[in-house]
Amino acid sequence: MKVPWFELYMDEEELGAVVETVKSTWLGIGPRVKKFEEKLAEYCGVKHAVAVNTGTAALDIALKLLDIQQEDEVIVPGMAYIATVNSVLFQHATPVFADIDPVHFGLDPKSVGEWITDKTKCIIPINYGGHSIGWEEMRAFSDSRGIKIIEDAAASFGGEYKGKKLCSMGDISITSFHVAKTFTSVEGGMIFTNDDEYARKARMIRSHGEDPNRKYWHPMLGHNYRMTDLNASIGLVQFSRIEKLLKKRTEVANYYSKLFNQIPGVMVPSVKDGCLHSWFIYPILVNKRDEVKKILADNGVETNVSWPYPAYEQLHLKKFKKKALPVTEKITSSILGLPMFYTLKTEQQEYVVQQTKNAIGKV
Numbered sequence: 201m202k203v204p205w206f207e208l209y210m211d212e213e214e215l216g217a218v219v220e221t222v223k224s225t226w227l228g229i230g231p232r233v234k235k236f237e238e239k240l241a242e243y244c245g246v247k248h249a250v251a252v253n254t255g256t257a258a259l260d261i262a263l264k265l266l267d268i269q270q271e272d273e274v275i276v277p278g279m280a281y282i283a284t285v286n287s288v289l290f291q292h293a294t295p296v297f298a299d300i301d302p303v304h305f306g307l308d309p310k311s312v313g314e315w316i317t318d319k320t321k322c323i324i325p326i327n328y329g330g331h332s333i334g335w336e337e338m339r340a341f342s343d344s345r346g347i348k349i350i351e352d353a354a355a356s357f358g359g360e361y362k363g364k365k366l367c368s369m370g371d372i373s374i375t376s377f378h379v380a381k382t383f384t385s386v387e388g389g390m391i392f393t394n395d396d397e398y399a400r401k402a403r404m405i406r407s408h409g410e411d412p413n414r415k416y417w418h419p420m421l422g423h424n425y426r427m428t429d430l431n432a433s434i435g436l437v438q439f440s441r442i443e444k445l446l447k448k449r450t451e452v453a454n455y456y457s458k459l460f461n462q463i464p465g466v467m468v469p470s471v472k473d474g475c476l477h478s479w480f481i482y483p484i485l486v487n488k489r490d491e492v493k494k495i496l497a498d499n500g501v502e503t504n505v506s507w508p509y510p511a512y513e514q515l516h517l518k519k520f521k522k523k524a525l526p527v528t529e530k531i532t533s534s535i536l537g538l539p540m541f542y543t544l545k546t547e548q549q550e551y552v553v554q555q556t557k558n559a560i561g562k563v
Contacts, residue, residue, distance in 0.1 A: 201551045205502040206380045209445075209542040210434075217433040224429075229407075232432040239439060240390055244367040248399035250391040251432065252406050255354045255376025257425040258389035259287035261405050262350045262372040263322065265398045268293045272321040277307045277328075278528030280511045284324055284352055289516075296320070297512045299525040304472060305483070305535070306333030309341050311525070322348050327356035327366050329481030329506070329537070330382075331471065335361045335369045350374065354389075357382055358446045360476035367392045377435055382445055382480050385435030388427050448542050449479035455546060456482055456538065459553040465560045481506060481537045484556075488563040489534045495559035501552050504537035 221232060233251050241249035252258050268274060270292040276285055278297040288295040299311035305328035312323060323342055325333045342349050351370030353359075359366040367373045367390075377388035391402050401420070404410060409422030438445075453469070460468045467485035471477045481504070486492050493503050510528045512521040538552055 201548065202500040203502065203539050203544075203548045203552055204541075205504045205537065205539050207541045207543055208379060208384070210438075214434050214437045217437045218430060221429050221433040227430055228428050229426040230429045232429040232436065233427050236385075236427075236432040236435050236439070237390070239436070240367075241392065243439075243442070244365045244373075244392055246368045246373075246392045247394045247396070248392065248402075250393075250399055250402040250406065251427040252389045252391065252425040253427050253431075254387055254425075255374060255378065255389035256283040256287060257406070257423070258374035258376070258391045259283060259324075259350070259352065260290050260423070261391055261402050261425065262374055263287055263291050263293075264405055265372060265393075265401055266322055266348050266350070268321055271319060273315075273317060273319040275307075275312055275315055275320060275323045276511070277324075277326050278510045278512060278525040279305060279328070279507055279532055280326055280352075281354070281507060282511065282514065283354075284326060285511050285514075285517060288324075293321075294319075295511075295517070295520050297510070297521065297525060297528075299527045300328075300531065301333070302527045302531070303470065304328065304331045304333070305531055306331065307338070308527070309334065309337045312338075312341065315522075316345060316347070320345075320347055322350060324350045324352050325370075326352040326354070327359060329469075329483055330356045330359050330478035331469070332356070332359055332361035332366055332369075332475045334472075335364075339369075348372075354378075355381065355480040356478050358442060358476075359478035362474040366478070371395070372398060377431075377438075382449065382478055383435070383438035383442055385427070385431040385438065388431050388435060445542055446478060449540065450477070452540060452544050452549065453477065453479045453482050455549055456553065459550065460484065460556075463553070463557050463560070466556065479540060482540045483535050483537050485531070485534045486536055486556075486560060487534065489536050491563045492556070492559045493536060495562060496552075496555055499555045499558075501555050502539065505535060506537055508532060
């Protein structure tokens with residue numbers, strides 16, 4: 201049996217939406233992008249959603265909105281996707297790596313406290329794989345010091361913390377609609393905020409810094425970060441299924457956990473009280489992870505490792521390493537993401553679990 205890590209779910213409805221958009225002759229940023237923004241802002245309970253062409257662009261804009269400069273420090277998780285850290289470098293600022301929570305793998309507020317200096321201007325927590333960080337503790341910590349938070353919810357759209365949607369927890373929040381995410385616009389990202397001025401500037405930055413009321417007048421530096429109506433048309437169809445997609449992923453996760461609870465040697469994920477997991481990733485922890493991963497691949501089971509290295513081990517980031525982070529180092533060496541997608545069948549899950557059990561036995 202072959203089981204991919206990810207399988208895209210689209211049908212004739214997305215095709216119809218694309219055809220309708222093409223026939224409209226309005227393919228660039230336009231009414232479908234605006235509708236996409238409005239629907240997601242309402243869903244997340246925020247005033248403004250600003251669509252861009254990637255999650256990376258959303259991070260870059262978010263840091264520019266906070267006016268992060270060359271001498272500033274931004275605290276990021278030691279276990280992070282490269283885009284999160286690179287976005288800090290785009291500002292010529294300094295990423296400072298803090299450790300993560302050993303259970304849910306989000307940024308640990310206690311570790312953040314070790315790295316605060318008078319140069320700290322921002323914290324970027326990641327809701328790892330769809331599970332929220334401890335937002336009350338993080339917000340109390342940052343607010344008391346006047347430090348802004350950018351919530352990196354690239355992989356956690358649809359999750360919740362104590363009744364509030366993720367993507368609404370930061371001073372600015374972002375998400376991604378990359379093709380592998382819970383729902384997709386093929387490529388795309390979104391910036392969420394309740395701040396009118398942040399939203400106004402975000403819309404200018406995504407369009408070359410142009411004044412929306414004065415064509416070809418550019419009062420600030422910007423980029424071409426615009427989402428197209430083609431992407432938004434797919435995103436709108438995908439978003440219309442969001443509750444169905446989230447429900448299925450929860451069912452898949454629960455069945456995995458039921459099966460794995462009978463197998464020693466595997467740490468399965470848990471959900472903290474008051475949190476709703478969106479299950480972009482179903483992560484397990486195993487010893488000799490790379491050997492287990494290879495055996496699974498040899499038996500037709502594709503897995504994903506997000507992420508196999510501490511971010512500060514990347515060659516261009518080594519100079520920013522201040523010390524080893526024990527939890528980050530342990531988790532990056534043992535974490536393994538199992539197949540997780542809408543069309544995953546129970547017999548495929550059973551095969552994945554059996555093959556994982558066999559692989560652990562072999563190593």
